[in-house]
Amino acid sequence: MPNREPNDPSIHTSHQLLERVREVLGESLERPLAPGLYLVATPIGNLGDVSLRALSVLARANIIAAEDTRHSRKLLSHFGVTGELTPYHEHNAARERLRLLARIRAGSSVALISDAGTPLISDPGYKLVREALDAGLLVSAIPGPSAALAALTSSGLPTDTFLFAGFLPPKSGPRRTRLEELKSSPATLVFFEASSRVARSLTDLAAVLGPREAAVAKELTKLHEGLTRGLLDELASHFAEADELKGEFVIVVAPPSAEDASATDDVIVANLKAALQKESFRDAVRSVAENLNVKRSRVYELGLALDRGDEAP
Numbered sequence: 001m002p003n004r005e006p007n008d009p010s011i012h013t014s015h016q017l018l019e020r021v022r023e024v025l026g027e028s029l030e031r032p033l034a035p036g037l038y039l040v041a042t043p044i045g046n047l048g049d050v051s052l053r054a055l056s057v058l059a060r061a062n063i064i065a066a067e068d069t070r071h072s073r074k075l076l077s078h079f080g081v082t083g084e085l086t087p088y089h090e091h092n093a094a095r096e097r098l099r100l101l102a103r104i105r106a107g108s109s110v111a112l113i114s115d116a117g118t119p120l121i122s123d124p125g126y127k128l129v130r131e132a133l134d135a136g137l138l139v140s141a142i143p144g145p146s147a148a149l150a151a152l153t154s155s156g157l158p159t160d161t162f163l164f165a166g167f168l169p170p171k172s173g174p175r176r177t178r179l180e181e182l183k184s185s186p187a188t189l190v191f192f193e194a195s196s197r198v199a200r201s202l203t204d205l206a207a208v209l210g211p212r213e214a215a216v217a218k219e220l221t222k223l224h225e226g227l228t229r230g231l232l233d234e235l236a237s238h239f240a241e242a243d244e245l246k247g248e249f250v251i252v253v254a255p256p257s258a259e260d261a262s263a264t265d266d267v268i269v270a271n272l273k274a275a276l277q278k279e280s281f282r283d284a285v286r287s288v289a290e291n292l293n294v295k296r297s298r299v300y301e302l303g304l305a306l307d308r309g310d311e312a313p
């Protein structure tokens, strides 16, 4: 830390800032939370990323449901939050869900947090939210950090349309099958990946998706944060040669190019033939056009040629 003189303007600014934070939190801290389920995002590494609203909700919630209570206790203690913590994870979720919903019905506020980032994003909570909504209970998101968005926005890849696909299957066969399903999505793809599988997943990504641009984000918001960019096969070789990887990773892959995205006539005709076994001509044209993301008129023309017995051009 550089030494600062007593009249250093930055000291004045930081005092003012802290005062203002106290004022903002103070106001809301005095109001009790309405009964409901609060989905509170927490930092993905850098504790400075917690929001003022997250702290104010965590400080006031009657119960804080956390994936790993020991892990979350450390985060909460850091900010002086001492609320009742209860575990909510995949092994106790069915039972805990009923208990938490009953507590909300009885007037409690429940904050759901995960080990890091936004709850429900590759973390528990989806069924809890669904059942709370179905029961007419208040559900409110306190948005904040998520590794998926931090990686996407810093990847240098298109952000207008993206598909968050969570974790790929751990084994190569099912992983490649999943990638075949995602291959023609006209979207930037975002995957979480364990450090032990980054290199093998990149190899499968390169094999199935071909030469697309991609980025591997590592340890976002932390001391060893980094971003490696390149074509998928370049990244696959780079990470295969790297020493044992440590830390947390997100892989971001560019959408297919216009050429890759448009299906060939042969593919359209094959799909159309299959669809005509189950559907009328009109419905088959519509569903094939939607599934392959191609113009209906093109499928229609190829369909007419089929009807006339012409070969696909």
Ligand code: SAM
Binding pocket: 044, 045, 114, 116, 117, 118, 119, 120, 121, 122, 123, 145, 146, 147, 148, 191, 192, 193, 194, 217, 218, 219, 220, 221, 222, 248, 249, 250
């Ligand atoms: N709910 C969390 C979120 O919103 O970011 C994600 C939870 S998921 C169980 C954990 C995965 O998120 C990790 O395996 C990694 O792929 C990614 N991740 C979490 N923190 C990260 C970070 N600081 N840098 C890079 N990836 C991270």
